[in-house]
Amino acid sequence: MTDIKKTREWEVFEYIVGAQMACILIFFVSFSLGKGFSVSFSHSLALITGTIGVVAAFLYRFLERLLNQKKILYIKVAYVMFPILITAFVLLQVPHGPYGKQVAILLPVIVAATVLGKNGGLFIAFLGSAFLTWSSVFFDRKPLIQALEQNLILISVTFLMGWFIGSITNLEAESRKRLQENLDELQGEIERRKFAEEQTFKLSRIVEQSPASIVLTDTDGNIEFVNPQFTRVTGYASEDITGFNISRLGSEPAEFYEQIYEEVREGKEWSGELLIKKKNSDSFWEHTYFTPFKNAAGMTTNFLKISEDITEKKGLQLEMARLDRLNLVGEMAAAIGHEVRNPMTTVRGFLQLLGKKELYSTDKEYFTLMMDELDRANSIITEFLSLAKNKAIEKKMHNLNSIIRSIAPLLQADATKSDYNVVFELAEIPDMSLDEKEIKQIIFNLVRNGIEAMEHRGTITIKTYRDAGEVVLAVQDQGKGIPDDILSKIGTPFYTTKETGTGLGLAVCYSIAERHNSRIEFKTSPDGTQFFVRFKGSCEAD
Structure with missing residues (x-):
């Protein structure tokens, strides 16, 4: 777009330079054919004027890019005044030349129409025609009506040149304005699209680099997209899992997932803990959020599942619960162990004593069995005491x-x-x-x-x-x-x-x-x- 704009500015610049060169040509013809100056003086003056015109054209190009609109208007007025002054000088110095006043009067009109447009061209044409008529009346001593009749064709040509060239200038300016507006609008649209692309890129990177597993499904739970974290956790690549119903990964029955789908279709959210199977058949716990994914019209078109692997956290919770149970059993054992062991020791001692008597010799195997069971109960109590968290140990x-x-x-x-x-x-x-x-x-x-x-x-x-x-x-x-x-x-x-x-x-x-x-x-x-x-x-x- 920048190249188009520069090309258009260069075309306008060439147009202005062309108009300035036309003015220089008019000067040259006027001075060459006029009788008031020598040929050498006319050529010198034309060369000087031409140089001034070229420099002025390039200067106009430079100033137009640097100055604001108000200052540019002043520059345009200066560009119009310059040929007017030259024209007045020609008419005053060469009042009787056959070409001087007729040709020179067109110069300010052309410049004014080129720089200021149709209104400026017509206004300068009016001033030039008035000046031309006044010079005929003042220098040629002709009546006003006769002066108008004598210069009618030149006056008509002057107004026609002002109107025609000014209309072209206005048309070009309007086209340039519309082009600039279109370019600005296009530039704005490019910036908006660039910003949208940057936001989309950031969003995609967020999804790709998210530490949570992200899954997008249709409204029936069939997987359409998974992010890299899902692949790292489950082992399923995107191409392996696309099209699968997400219920196939869970340990719960399909009816359980269908209840979740129904809630999300109604616009609700669901969260909870699920036991999920990996590609290698291992299982892991995840904390899952199901939420509706809506389009611009607010309609639910997909389900968004965001989950976090909580297997380690779950394991710690189970470990804490297990340790609490161990400690409870140990405390109970510590509280009652001695109270149970003392009578058991007494009973075992009497059983051992009675078993040695001749009276119970035939029942010796029963005494042995009872003592073995008491020993087994005592070992269980010892294990109970080993469960106590505050058991004294010697490290x-x-x-x-x-x-x-x-x-x-x-x-x-x-x-x-x-x-x-x-x-x-x-x-x-x-x-x-x-x-x-x-x-x-x-x-x-x-x-x-x-x-x-x-x-x-x-x-x-x-x-x-x-x-x-x-x-x-x-x-x-x-x-x-x-x-x-x-x-x-x-x-x-x-x-x-x-x-x-x-x-x-x-x-x-x-x-x-x-x-x-x-x-x-x-x-x-x-x-x-x-x-x-x-x-x-x-x-x-x-």
Whole structure:
């Protein structure tokens, strides 16, 4: 657009220069054919005047670009006055030349019409005609009527030139004005579109870089667009998921999603927590917002789903709830443990005493069974007490590898009896502040659970290593893995899948880990389960 504007300005500039050169030609003809001056003087004057005209034309071009409209008007008046003065000079100095006054009178009209337009051209034509008539009356001593008749043709030509050239000038000015308005409007439209494109680009970048998953569906829940974060979280690329109904990703039935769709179609919003399946069949929790996506007319044309992965947050909530249950059970055990243990110890002592008497020799196996059950109840109470959050422990600087090596023979013996194998992969790790008895307990419990998870021969692998500034104890089995429906119940007191289990083994492990400012994680698959106890790598005793 700028090139068009410059081209148009150059055309106007050429038009003005052409008019100025026409004026110079008129000067030259007037001075050459006039009788009042010598030929050399006429040529010199024409050359000087021509030079002034060219300089004035370029000066007009320069000033028109720099000055405001009011000052430009003054410049135009000056351009008109210059040929008028020259014309007066010619008429006064060459009053009897056959061409001088007739030709010179057209000069200011042409310039005025070119610069000021039709009104200016007609006005100067009137002044020139009046001046021409006055000069005939004054110099030629002719009556007014005769002077008008003598110069009628020249006067008519003068007014015709003023009207014609002025009309062309007005037409060109109007066209130039409309062109400028169109160019300004076009420039404004370009700026508006450029701004809209910038806003659209920013919006698209916001969607692409958003930390939340964004999904756009039709009003039936069929996916039309997903942002990169959705792909990173779920594993589904845009081309893989487009056209799928979003209910296929959820764990809830299709009827549940249809209720959500119905609410959003009515213009309402829906928010809640959903369990979503990834492309690799893993599941994760997300907090989801469904909101209607409306067009300019206010009609709902799509659904907008914005969600955030809250799996870690959900896990922390479940962990806090589980720890609260552990602490509650531990506090209850601490409160009643001694009260139950004392009578149990008394009963066991009398059973042991009576079992040695000859009178009850035939019932000895029953006495043994009762004492075994009392011992089992006592071990359960011991586990109860291990769940107490405020249980007194004695921490010292130990190396986890040393503790594992000290109980390795016991672990291997226990595994060998069940035809299993224990493998140790111990890396170099720093010393930590640990309670040796409790760490042994957590290792025994995890290994025992691993052995019981394997139906046939297999290997238990015990590892230690450092990871991201933490010391990790890992116990891996080769069982069938943990079923999905009980994953959330791992570590819950009294929950067990074993016929003879108490459901306290893993609960005790979680309590011990908490007292050591560590955490327990696990990974499970059909090839086995691996538990991780992650200790912070502190080397200072508490």
